[in-house]
Amino acid sequence: MNIRTYHSSDVVNETASPNQYGTIKNTDKIYLENNELEDIKLEQTTIWSFPKRGNWSTHKGNFRGNWAPQVPRNLILMYSNERETVLDPMVGSGTTLIECKLLNRNAIGYDINPENVQLTKQRLNFEGSDSNVIVEVGDARKLSKIENESIDLITNHPPYANIIQYSNGMLEGDLSNISDINRFCDEIELVAIEFFRVLKPGKFCAILIGSTRKNGMFIPIPHMVLDRFLRVGFVLKEEIIKQQHNCGSNQYWGSRSARFNFLLIMHEHLFVFKKGEKNGK
Secondary structure (H helix, E strand, O other), rough: OOOEEHHHHHHOOOOOOOOOOOOOOOOOOOOOOOHHHHHHHOOHHHHHHOOOOOOOOOOOOOOOOOOOHHHHHHHHHHHOOOOOOEEEEEOOOHHHHHHHOOOOEEEEEEOOHHHHHHHHHHHHHOOOEEEEEEEEEEEOOOOOOOOOOOOEEEOOOOOOOOOOOOOOOOOOOOHHHHOHHHHHHHHHHHHHHHHHHEEEEEEEEEEEEOOOEEOOOOHHHHHHEEEHHHHHEEEEEEEEEEOOOOOHEEEHHHHHHHHHHHOOOOOOEEEEOOOOOOOOO
16 A cells, blocks of 8 residues: 655745734635635733634534634644645544635545544635645544654644543544643653654644643643643643633533532634744744
8 A cells, every 4th residue: 555745845936925923914815715814813811702603704603612713723724834734634524724725725624534534625625825724533642654854833622531432432543532741741652753743843733622621620731732742842832811702511510610610611722833943942
């Protein structure tokens, strides 16, 4: 069987512009009629809140647990330039790849679940920029098709252990089937190792992760994941608190929170990591 090795040159056709990250650049084109430029506002604080989920292009909120498109949109505009290559190794319903296509970024997307890959391909079926978007079945712990230091930005929204089981225990290797938090973090560390390998020096990796409760006690999964990413060599640039809205489980847990004296978890942590330059910066 022939295994293709991806390098940034496979998906990048020209050199990215040297514009400063963190602002909407004149070269950032938006490729959709109802995707108006004036609606784009980059976040400026460490609290992000999107009461109204973006529904432009082919974005839909019917995939349980997928992040609002405002999240990857901000990350892509803040931490990459046009024609650079973005990696999302757990694509889910394709939110990040849709944004890459709209914002003229090349993208590589994987998901361990073939059904998610098919769904993502369907949602990428629209007229957009001429960016190159690749999506296929793959495991974020085994990015062997991607060469060392070839990716410009990584965005990742993993499952929060087994809070939502996407394959109902039927798919081997699915992180959402892991109930043991320490084992889950061990697997996330393998993901972090691969992220560090494929990311270019000086570039950024962002991960959105939330906490849970077990036996009434708060389990700070984000802090445990943060430790694993720092352990493999990343440095923390930003810690962002993302407020949660329209949680489907609130109706169930709302009445129980008062009865059993616990607070509903209504936030997630968005960590932005940097891989240091080879000169140590």
